[in-house]
Amino acid sequence: MKNEIKIFSPATVANVACGFDVLGFCLDSVGDEMVIRKIDKKGIYITKIEGGFDLPYETELNVAGVSALAMYDAAKPNCGFEIEINKKIKPGSGIGSSAASAVGSVYGMNELLGRPYSKTQLTEFAIKGEAIASKCEHADNLAPALFGGFTLVKSISPIQILEIPSPDDLYATIIHPQIEVKTSEARAILPKEVSLTNAITQWANFGSLIHALHTSDYDLIQKSLHDVIVEPYRSQLIPHYNEVKTAALNAGALGAGISGSGPSIFTLSKGIESAKKVADSIKNVYSKTGIAFDIHISKINTQGVKKI
Amino acid sequence: MKNEIKIFSPATVANVACGFDVLGFCLDSVGDEMVIRKIDKKGIYITKIEGGFDLPYETELNVAGVSALAMYDAAKPNCGFEIEINKKIKPGSGIGSSAASAVGSVYGMNELLGRPYSKTQLTEFAIKGEAIASKCEHADNLAPALFGGFTLVKSISPIQILEIPSPDDLYATIIHPQIEVKTSEARAILPKEVSLTNAITQWANFGSLIHALHTSDYDLIQKSLHDVIVEPYRSQLIPHYNEVKTAALNAGALGAGISGSGPSIFTLSKGIESAKKVADSIKNVYSKTGIAFDIHISKINTQGVKKI
Numbered sequence: 190m191k192n193e194i195k196i197f198s199p200a201t202v203a204n205v206a207c208g209f210d211v212l213g214f215c216l217d218s219v220g221d222e223m224v225i226r227k228i229d230k231k232g233i234y235i236t237k238i239e240g241g242f243d244l245p246y247e248t249e250l251n252v253a254g255v256s257a258l259a260m261y262d263a264a265k266p267n268c269g270f271e272i273e274i275n276k277k278i279k280p281g282s283g284i285g286s287s288a289a290s291a292v293g294s295v296y297g298m299n300e301l302l303g304r305p306y307s308k309t310q311l312t313e314f315a316i317k318g319e320a321i322a323s324k325c326e327h328a329d330n331l332a333p334a335l336f337g338g339f340t341l342v343k344s345i346s347p348i349q350i351l352e353i354p355s356p357d358d359l360y361a362t363i364i365h366p367q368i369e370v371k372t373s374e375a376r377a378i379l380p381k382e383v384s385l386t387n388a389i390t391q392w393a394n395f396g397s398l399i400h401a402l403h404t405s406d407y408d409l410i411q412k413s414l415h416d417v418i419v420e421p422y423r424s425q426l427i428p429h430y431n432e433v434k435t436a437a438l439n440a441g442a443l444g445a446g447i448s449g450s451g452p453s454i455f456t457l458s459k460g461i462e463s464a465k466k467v468a469d470s471i472k473n474v475y476s477k478t479g480i481a482f483d484i485h486i487s488k489i490n491t492q493g494v495k496k497i
Numbered sequence: 498m499k500n501e502i503k504i505f506s507p508a509t510v511a512n513v514a515c516g517f518d519v520l521g522f523c524l525d526s527v528g529d530e531m532v533i534r535k536i537d538k539k540g541i542y543i544t545k546i547e548g549g550f551d552l553p554y555e556t557e558l559n560v561a562g563v564s565a566l567a568m569y570d571a572a573k574p575n576c577g578f579e580i581e582i583n584k585k586i587k588p589g590s591g592i593g594s595s596a597a598s599a600v601g602s603v604y605g606m607n608e609l610l611g612r613p614y615s616k617t618q619l620t621e622f623a624i625k626g627e628a629i630a631s632k633c634e635h636a637d638n639l640a641p642a643l644f645g646g647f648t649l650v651k652s653i654s655p656i657q658i659l660e661i662p663s664p665d666d667l668y669a670t671i672i673h674p675q676i677e678v679k680t681s682e683a684r685a686i687l688p689k690e691v692s693l694t695n696a697i698t699q700w701a702n703f704g705s706l707i708h709a710l711h712t713s714d715y716d717l718i719q720k721s722l723h724d725v726i727v728e729p730y731r732s733q734l735i736p737h738y739n740e741v742k743t744a745a746l747n748a749g750a751l752g753a754g755i756s757g758s759g760p761s762i763f764t765l766s767k768g769i770e771s772a773k774k775v776a777d778s779i780k781n782v783y784s785k786t787g788i789a790f791d792i793h794i795s796k797i798n799t800q801g802v803k804k805i
Contacts, residue, residue: 211701343705343720351708351717381693388696388726392703393519397651399707400659409659412651418696 192227194300197497198293199337199490200278201285202361202455203329206416206446207394211342212353213285213333216361217490221289222497223253224273225297231269233257233294240276252287256318257294263314264305270298279483280322282365283453288330289494291318296335296494308335312348323372330449337493339402355489356405360464362442364433364471365453367481370426375450378422387417407443407459414444414457427451432474440470461486500535502608505805506601507645507798508586509593510669510763511637514724514754515702519650520661521593523641524669525798529597530805531561532581533605539577541565541602548584560595564626565602571622572613578606587791588630590673591761596638597802599626604643604802616643620656631680638757645801647710663797664713668772670750672741672779673761675789678734683758686730695725715751715767722752722765735759740782748778769794 199220205212221240228234235246235254248254253272261270272294278286295314299306306314315331332340332350339353394413401409424430424447433454434445441463442456456471458464464486475482507528513520529548536542541556556562561580569578580602586594603622607614614622623639640648640658647661702721709717732738732755741762742753749771750764764779766772772794783790 207700208704209700210697211704341701341704341708343701349720351705353708379693382690383693383696385687385689385691385726388691388699389518391696392515392517392700393649393651395700396516396519396649396703396707397659399704400649400661400711403708403711412657418693 191301193224194297195222195224195497196293196297196494198223198289198296198494199334201288201330201333202363202448203285204419204447204449206414206420206444207391207398208341209416209419210329212339213329213342214339214355214361215333215337215490215493216284216363216485216487218487219278219284219485221277221293222275223293223297225294225301226271227301228269228271233261233269234271235274236271237273238276239274242276242280244274244276244280250321252318252322253290253294254318255321256291256315257298259317260295260298260306260311260314264302266302279365281369283370283449283451284363284365285330285334285449287322288315288319288334291315292331292334292494294318300496309348309350311335312350316345333493335493338489338491341399353399353402355491356402356407358460359489360458360461361487361489362437362456362458362464362467362471363448363453363485363487364475365483365485366428366475367483368428368452370451372450375423375426378426379419380422383418390417410457411443414446416446420447423447423451427454428480429474429478430454433471436470436474437467440467442467461488499609501532502605503530503532503805504601504605504802505530506597506604506802507642509596509638509641510671510756511593512727512755512757514722514752515699515706516649517724517727518637520647521637521641521650522647522663522669523645523798523801524592524671524793524795526795527586527592527793529585529601530583531601531605533602533609534579535609536577536579541569541577542579543582544579545581546584547582550584550588552582552584552588558629560626560630561598561602562626563629564599564623565606567625568603568606568614568619568622572610574610587673589677591678591757591759592671592673593638593642593757595630596623596627596642599623600639600642600802602626608804617656617658619643620658624653641801643801646797646799649707661707661710663799664710664715666768667797668766668769669795669797670745670764670766670772670775670779671756671761671793671795672783673791673793674736674783675791676736676760678759680758683731683734686734687727688730691726698725718765719751722754724754728755731755731759735762736788737782737786738762741779744778744782745775748775750775769796
């Protein structure tokens with residue numbers, strides 16, 4: 190058995206429009222690279238962090254360290270692990286930076302131990318790491334990072350994750366405006382109550398979206414990718430949100446929404462050419478704002494975290 | 498071309514648990530029988546009503562007549578139609594009695610005219626008939642009666658109906674307690690606002706249910722068939738609702754809910770044997786109440802309205 194594994198742990202989009210709090214998908218063009226190494230000395234050690242972000246080396250304070258510890262305590266292996274993180278997903282970008290770290294360590298350890306755990310079990314460990322970053326236990330980004338494709342987190346207690354099919358020609362274009370949206374503010378802005386009428390519209394759209402993904406019906410994806418509940422509130426926290434969305438739709442995007450709790454905005458398109466046009470249109474909007482930004486174009490990654 | 502057609506127009510279940518207001522399914526063991534006859538004299542005439550219910554012969558007051566008129570005005574055929582109705586679905590039972598009438602006349606006329614209209618177009622005509630019975634335009638029962646199987650009414654303006662696959666071994670057991678639930682009361686009892694938390698639970702369950710129907714995952718159907726929004730209110734209007742539901746679940750039903758706005762209660766089961774056991778368990782509960790009732794056991798009818 191190998192003693193070292195290098196992995197790619199992908200960025201992900203959670204809160205996919207009408208699938209707020211339950212639906213996510215996985216990207217393939219951006220993700221963290223990590224090395225997990227089996228060592229004789231017991232324990233979990235973060236030995237290298239690259240990427241230029243100020244992340245802690247203390248295992249109990251590091252997202253990848255905490256999820257690794259959760260698995261380590263359960264598995265009780267006769268060895269220890271070193272973790273190296275090359276952080277390529279900017280923390281706070283809204284595309285699952287902490288989830289990628291949390292997933293990478295447990296995925297790598299599981300491979301090195303001969304896969305004693307299922308992906309659902311790995312999610313349980315990774316949730317512990319995710320919780321120290323996002324202050325609550327959720328699997329919205331962990332699930333797509335581990336399983337790939339589109340995932341529906343039906344419940345987290347017990348953890349039940351459904352793998353929803355991804356149409357072959359579906360691409361995401363994502364803009365990350367380099368501003369901070371405080372998660373606490375994004376949570377506080379949500380209403381506690383919503384109208385029954387809007388709730389029905391939301392689940393009609395969500396059911397339609399799940400059907401559309403099963404049937405590769407791009408037209409129906411377009412008709413279903415609406416969020417009448419959360420977007421009206423949270424979009425206020427993202428500068429030029431409506432302009433970006435309008436530009437993307439005019440350029441042919443199937444739909445757009447807030448990625449996670451922002452500030453990133455995701456769009457979905459049929460085909461790489463369309464996704465590139467959408468990128469150009471968004472770039473055109475944001476170039477005029479004076480706010481720094483990154484744009485990612487990515488096919489839906491149906492594999493999830495993987496060995497490289 | 499034939500001048501007369503005899504049809505079976507099936508009963509249906511709307512408001513399927515977490516799919517409140519959008520998801521319905523079609524039954525095959527109970528439905529109206531109708532004869533539609535092409536005649537030289539222009540106009541729509543209700544010429545026979547059997548079944549023992551007090552339904553109007555005046556075309557403009559009869560559900561089947563009004564939907565027929567809507568189609569007749571659009572098609573402007575060089576003939577007229579007689580409609581005979583053998584009403585086998587009790588009005589007010591909550592299993593789509595008016596929808597069956599509304600669908601039957603337009604389906605039959607469409608067949609006799611050589612199918613100029615799609616099922617979606619027939620839904621538009623049938624909505625006019627349904628509206629005089631239920632005082633609002635909706636397609637919750639029309640869609641499954643016309644298309645068969647499970648249908649998701651994504652929107653009614655414009656009409657967009659999605660056909661969701663039905664697992665082969667899925668059966669419904671339905672009890673119709675012979676009491677009246679006023680639709681106005683069933684509407685008035687609903688809250689205008691619901692908690693965001695419950696709304697999220699509902700769409701998680703609904704998305705899961707759509708996925709489960711696509712994948713014939715009976716276990717997931719069971720885990721998804723919950724309604725946290727409407728059932729707590731409307732179940733109060735149906736005597737012994739909770740006892741019926743508990744008995745059905747204990748007898749092996751995958752789930753249970755209010756059919757339409759009641760008073761009928763539907764349950765779903767895997768296999769005919771299970772559906773029969775569920776019927777026995779429900780019968781056992783209701784036999785003790787002194788309230789008259791009917792019980793129907795039916796495979797999911799994937800065809801919908803048909804020639805017989």
